Amino acid sequence: xxxxxxxxxxxxxxxxxxxxxxxxxxxxxxxxxxxxxxxxxxxxxxxxxxxxxxxxxxxxxxxxxxxxxxxxxxxxxxxxxxxxxxxxxxxxxxxxxxxxxxxxxxxxxxxxxxxxxxxxxxxxxxxxxxxxxxxxxxxxxxxxxxxxxxxxxxxxxxxxxxxxxxxxxxxxxxxxxxxxxxxxxxxxxxxxxxxxxxxxxxxxxxxxxxxxxxxxxxxxxxxxxxxxxxxxxxxxxxxxxxxxxxxxxxxxxxxxxxxxxxxxxxxxxxxxxxxxxxxxxxxxxxxxxxxxxxxxxxxxxxxxxxxxxxxxxxxx
Numbered sequence: 001x002x003x004x005x006x007x008x009x010x011x012x013x014x015x016x017x018x019x020x021x022x023x024x025x026x027x028x029x030x031x032x033x034x035x036x037x038x039x040x041x042x043x044x045x046x047x048x049x050x051x052x053x054x055x056x057x058x059x060x061x062x063x064x065x066x067x068x069x070x071x072x073x074x075x076x077x078x079x080x081x082x083x084x085x086x087x088x089x090x091x092x093x094x095x096x097x098x099x100x101x102x103x104x105x106x107x108x109x110x111x112x113x114x115x116x117x118x119x120x121x122x123x124x125x126x127x128x129x130x131x132x133x134x135x136x137x138x139x140x141x142x143x144x145x146x147x148x149x150x151x152x153x154x155x156x157x158x159x160x161x162x163x164x165x166x167x168x169x170x171x172x173x174x175x176x177x178x179x180x181x182x183x184x185x186x187x188x189x190x191x192x193x194x195x196x197x198x199x200x201x202x203x204x205x206x207x208x209x210x211x212x213x214x215x216x217x218x219x220x221x222x223x224x225x226x227x228x229x230x231x232x233x234x235x236x237x238x239x240x241x242x243x244x245x246x247x248x249x250x251x252x253x254x255x256x257x258x259x260x261x262x263x264x265x266x267x268x269x270x271x272x273x274x275x276x277x278x279x280x281x282x283x284x285x286x287x288x289x290x291x292x293x294x295x296x297x298x299x300x301x302x303x304x305x306x307x308x309x310x311x312x313x314x315x316x
Contacts, residue, residue, distance in 0.1 A: 008051035010036075010064070015315045016047050022311055026304050027052040034062035035293040036201035039312055040209035042286045043217075047312070048202055054294065067198050068294045069182055071273030074197025079118055079231070079252020080207070080222065087227050093118070093251070103143075107150035116155055118252040119235040123151035125242050126168035136176040137190045158238050169242055182296075204279035205290030208270060212281035212288045228283070232269040256280075263287065263309055276302035285316060 008024045019037065026032050034052030038045065054060040085091035091100070093115040098105035100114070116122040127145045135141045152165050170176070181187045187196055210217035215225050223231070231251040240247040248257040253269040255262075262268035262280045270280025270289070275296030281288050289312065291305055 008049050010049040010051075011045070011047075012049055013046040013315075016312065018311045018315060019047055019308060020049055022304070022307055023049055023051065031304065032293050033058065033295045034066070034068075035291070036062065036066070037308060038200075038202040038205035038290045040205050040212070040288040041316065043209055043213055045202075045205075045209075050201075056295075062294075065200065067200055068292050069188075070197045070199055070204065070277050070279075070292055071195055071275065071296070073199075073204060073271050073273035073277050073279050073292075075194050076253050076271035076279065077197055077204075077207070078193040080211075082118060082252065083223055083227055083231055087224060101143075101147070103147040106148055109151065109155075112151075112155050115235075115251065119249050120240075120247075121156045121236060123153045123155045123157075124149055125152065126165045127172055128168060131173040133173050133175045134186075135173045136192065137186050139191045162241065166242060199292070201290035201292040203290070204292070205288045208279050208281040208288035208290065211269075212283050212286050232267060232283075261306070261309075262289075263313055276305045278305055285313070287312065287316070 008020055008027065012020045016039065019039070023035065023037055027035060032052055033056060034050075034054050036050035037047060038049070039047035050062050050064060050066065052062050054062050054066050082091060086093060091114065094113050096105070096110060097112050097114055097117065098110055104112075112122060124146060127142075127149050129145060129149075131141070131145060135145075152162060175181065182196075188198065190196060206217065207222070210222040211228055215221060215223045215228055232253055232255065233250055234255060235249050235251060237246075237248040237257070239245070246257065246259045248255045250269055254260075254271045256266065256268040260272070262270055263282050263285065265282050265284040267284055268280055268282040270278065272278050275293055276291065277293060278291045279289065289309065291308065
């Protein structure tokens with residue numbers, strides 16, 4: 001097993017040398033096993049760095065195209081897919097979910113609008129009925145259970161409390177937790193768009209570079225500027241009852257807020273993931289940021305990631 005300090009490789013404009021130094025320090029300290037960081041400014045890649053190791057034993061160096069679980073960073077990627085359907089006229093945010101998913105029209109959910117799924121206001125964070133182990137790998141079983149589940153509170157309203165609901169959300173089925181499954185073939189192959197998206201920091205930053213600009217990337221249209229602006233407008237700002245912390249949402253995107261800033265500008269949007277993974281766009285500075293790592297820690301105020309962000313803006 002190699003114990004040598006992690007070496008950061010990749011491309012970095014000279015103005016962003018402080019970012020490289022900070023990533024080197026974090027990896028050399030052992031705080032992260034392996035990580036990658038990418039930044040675009042005005043559509044141009046100015047930081048594309050990686051280092052450390054791809055395995056816990058520190059025997060395999062992190063490579064340029066090492067792919068890792070991005071956790072909830074994938075929620076925003078899923079939102080982009082939904083918003084592309086909106087732009088194509090195939091999905092109406094104000095239409096009932098049941099228009100597109102007829103089985104959903106049960107348990108007083110007949111009129112729930114699609115937008116509640118993107119703003120996390122559907123009141124369906126958990127399934128009350130005990131599910132057998134392994135159910136999380138079966139898309140049809142989970143969608144059926146969600147279709148029959150009644151909202152835990154009035155959709156669109158705020159609620160605090162419900163300890164039993166949190167237990168159901170995180171451990172129903174009983175084997176559905178981050179411990180022991182995230183590196184398995186079953187986990188990597190399952191369809192869990194909210195949690196198990198896999199990719200690179202470069203890929204995340206590249207997508208957000210389009211969203212930070214005019215919605216286009218290398219001649220390909222991702223979303224129109226008008227829909228990007230609409231999706232990044234505040235829809236909700238309150239306490240996340242599952243994670244017990246403040247949160248602020250647009251349409252599928254987390255928005256910058258005092259408690260967890262995405263840089264200094266007011267229109268930044270993106271999504272964090274467990275352990276500190278992050279992707280965001282800042283249309284005011286035309287900055288896009290992507291960070292991925294392979295050591296997930298509890299908690300959400302990852303100071304080293306906030307430090308990376310600060311260093312990026314200092315270099316502009």
